[in-house]
Amino acid sequence: MKLSIYNGSPRGSSSNSDVFSDLLAEGMGNSIEISKYYLKDTAKHQQIINDVSDCYFVVFPLYADLAPYAVKVFFEKMEENKEIYSGKPIYFFIHSGFPEAKQSRLLERYLKYFCKIIGAECKSVCIMGNSEGVRHLNRTSKRYNRIKFYMHSFAQDIINDRQFNEEGIRFFHMMETLPKPVLFIFRHFPSIFNKGFDIMIKKKGAYEKRFDKPYA
Amino acid sequence: MIITMVNGIAENQYPDESNEIVSAAESLKTEHQVNLFNLNKLDVHPCSGCWTCWIKEPGRCVYDDDMTDIYRSTVKSDVLIWISQIKAGFVQSDIRMATERMFALLLPHMMELNGEMHHIPRYEKQPKLGLVIVGESEHDLEQEEILKEYMYRLSLNFNKASGNFVHYFELGKGKELADEIINL
Numbered sequence A: 001m002k003l004s005i006y007n008g009s010p011r012g013s014s015s016n017s018d019v020f021s022d023l024l025a026e027g028m029g030n031s032i033e034i035s036k037y038y039l040k041d042t043a044k045h046q047q048i049i050n051d052v053s054d055c056y057f058v059v060f061p062l063y064a065d066l067a068p069y070a071v072k073v074f075f076e077k078m079e080e081n082k083e084i085y086s087g088k089p090i091y092f093f094i095h096s097g098f099p100e101a102k103q104s105r106l107l108e109r110y111l112k113y114f115c116k117i118i119g120a121e122c123k124s125v126c127i128m129g130n131s132e133g134v135r136h137l138n139r140t141s142k143r144y145n146r147i148k149f150y151m152h153s154f155a156q157d158i159i160n161d162r163q164f165n166e167e168g169i170r171f172f173h174m175m176e177t178l179p180k181p182v183l184f185i186f187r188h189f190p191s192i193f194n195k196g197f198d199i200m201i202k203k204k205g206a207y208e209k210r211f212d213k214p215y216a
Numbered sequence B: 001m002i003i004t005m006v007n008g009i010a011e012n013q014y015p016d017e018s019n020e021i022v023s024a025a026e027s028l029k030t031e032h033q034v035n036l037f038n039l040n041k042l043d044v045h046p047c048s049g050c051w052t053c054w055i056k057e058p059g060r061c062v063y064d065d066d067m068t069d070i071y072r073s074t075v076k077s078d079v080l081i082w083i084s085q086i087k088a089g090f091v092q093s094d095i096r097m098a099t100e101r102m103f104a105l106l107l108p109h110m111m112e113l114n115g116e117m118h119h120i121p122r123y124e125k126q127p128k129l130g131l132v133i134v135g136e137s138e139h140d141l142e143q144e145e146i147l148k149e150y151m152y153r154l155s156l157n158f159n160k161a162s163g164n165f166v167h168y169f170e171l172g173k174g175k176e177l178a179d180e181i182i183n184l
């Protein structure tokens, strides 16, 4: 059995997506052959598609309510080559900056529709919110190790031709919408949630310019 | 009214539809300002996810390409229209590229909108959004629902849900399109 891993992040090897794909590959051990590809270089797409596998794992961030540009270009290429994907299982792992899974539901719906168009089997879609910091997580942190545990469990699901397990889906899902108390605090005291951005802007020496309108 | 139109259809595809859409845009010019951009003639890079526009050079994209003209037009506009064909069941990738670049028009800071987290617009004026689909007279309902939901979500992100539409363009119906734009 052979698996292709497609990482669709524009950030390539320094992305949050890469943490997920590496942990998945790690969880596979030596039991199956794996090809891993970055989709950000669109010139390589045909070459990537020509490396045919038995199943596919696609990971990318939510971008402007759908997929990053390079992923969409790749999907268009997959459509042109749909006979390659016909009847094959595709697993998706999609993640977003905002914490609510609700924000990714449209993308989930589109992925199922897309698989229908190309005749592939949309085996599972796992949604994760609040992914931005994952690439900076300390490898000994509790959060990193829980992500590792569940990505490894997903690897076993793929090897055994199963859907992603419910427990893993639930772990990554976190919340469908903001819980009421959080929503209340966010609505009335948004600055608490925005402090992190101000700190980052200050670090770059751009705080005075934070509300600039260069294209006005 | 100021209208920005971003056309993703290549010259050799759907020439009749393209001509009619351009004529509809021209007809609006008697009373409105219409800025039409043909993406296939422009140099626009995809977003690299670097966050320069949020953190390092607030509001300014790291790429100084033709998107700059689209930004300048968009921030003055009442309506922003995307013109696209359908590929892989969705809006074509070039239009998506320009759409993701629009994140430079938002602050990184967040606010609550309809119970969800969204970014705060950087500019006072946020155009209403329209999506014109070409070449899909026989589309299925699933596609239409997905596109409608997509435009609603984009409008949450870019204009505080103040207005959006999806228009499946049909030959001979340029007037209907022009009407939908000005009545948005």
Ligand SMILES: Cc1cc2nc3c(=O)[nH]c(=O)nc-3n(C[C@H](O)[C@H](O)[C@H](O)COP(=O)(O)O)c2cc1C
Residues within 6 Å of the ligand: A009, A010, A011, A014, A015, A016, A017, A018, A060, A061, A062, A063, A064, A065, A066, A095, A096, A097, A098, A099, A103, A130, A131, A132, A133, B047, B049, B050, B051, B100, B101, B103
């Ligand atoms: C241009 C752009 C658009 C984005 N759009 C969304 C969005 O619509 N919703 C969301 O929750 N996060 C959005 N994000 C945040 C990313 O999904 C998030 O930062 C993710 O962790 C990036 O993962 P990566 O490092 O694998 O690329 C966007 C980020 C960028 C740069």
